[in-house]
Amino acid sequence: MSVEQARKIARAYRVSVDQGGNPSRDRKGSREAVTLSELATHYCEVYGPQRGLKAQTISDARRLLDRYALPRFGRRKVIEITVGDIRCIHNDTREKVSRYQANKLRAVLSRMFTLAIQNEWRSDNPCRGVEKFQEDRRWNYLSPAQVTALLDACDSYRDQHAADGVRLLLFTGARLREVTKATWDQFDLDQGFWVKPSSHTKTKIVHRLPLAPATVEMLHRMRSERPDTPFLFPGRDGTKPRVDLKRPWQCILESADIGHHRRHDLRRTNASFMLSTGSDLMTVGKSLGHTQASTTLGYASLFHTVQKDGITRATELMRAGR
The missing domain is CATH 1.10.150.130 (Tyrosine recombinase, N-terminal domain)
Structure with a gap:
């Protein structure tokens, strides 16, 4: 260290002391x-x-x-x-x-x-x-043909209880954690509702989800097959819910031969089917338990066939007056 550098450090220390600082304490704080x-x-x-x-x-x-x-x-x-x-x-x-x-x-x-x-x-x-990099939107949902292949694979899977978990993810658009931790007291099968407690939802808000008749029928069957457990998907000893559906999902996905997809893509698929069959964004968002419409926009996508039909009708209408 040169003499000039030492003088600069000494002057800095004096300024620190004059301003109420403690150089020794500051050095210790830096080390710790x-x-x-x-x-x-x-x-x-x-x-x-x-x-x-x-x-x-x-x-x-x-x-x-x-x-x-x-x-x-x-x-x-x-x-x-x-x-x-x-x-x-x-x-x-x-x-x-x-x-x-x-x-x-x-x-x-x-x-x-x-x-x-x-x-x-x-x-x-x-x-x-630091600004985020621009991300291209990814279309992570299954087409109608892929859904058919997936359901066929579910029907032939050896563990039908696990296959019901995949079906419930698809038919309700629920998150994996909501499905695996679900208990029968959350369901009113007579009225066709699933009331998810706030402790199970991502938004920490109670979510009341209407169920399709086919889903209610499936749940009645599941209940009759396992009447002695409070969980829809109990673990091995029956005292706790099943942790995951990762292995069954991979087997079913491989059997369906529809390429790589995540379990969360079933949630996007449910939203896209709802939107493509006439539901508005507010309805889709309510079904998914979203609190903001912008979130739903990232999930729901119109099928290409629906878009094509729409632009075809628009083109025919524009040409009709010629």
């Missing part, structure tokens, strides 16, 4: 400051479970952080991370994977820095200075 890696651990292992985040959500966040953020900035102090650092991570993830994964990582980091602000580990969120 939380690193990005420590913040990630706190977010995934403490904050996430306390807030009731799904295990898959936490696992996905951990995977993104471990692959693209922590190898480069994990040892950096949270207070030292800049907007430029976040932009660097964001851009690198887009180049290595995709803009969708880059935006997901940015969202995870933003929630982490919000947590850091709440714990007074820093005073601002550097992610707010």
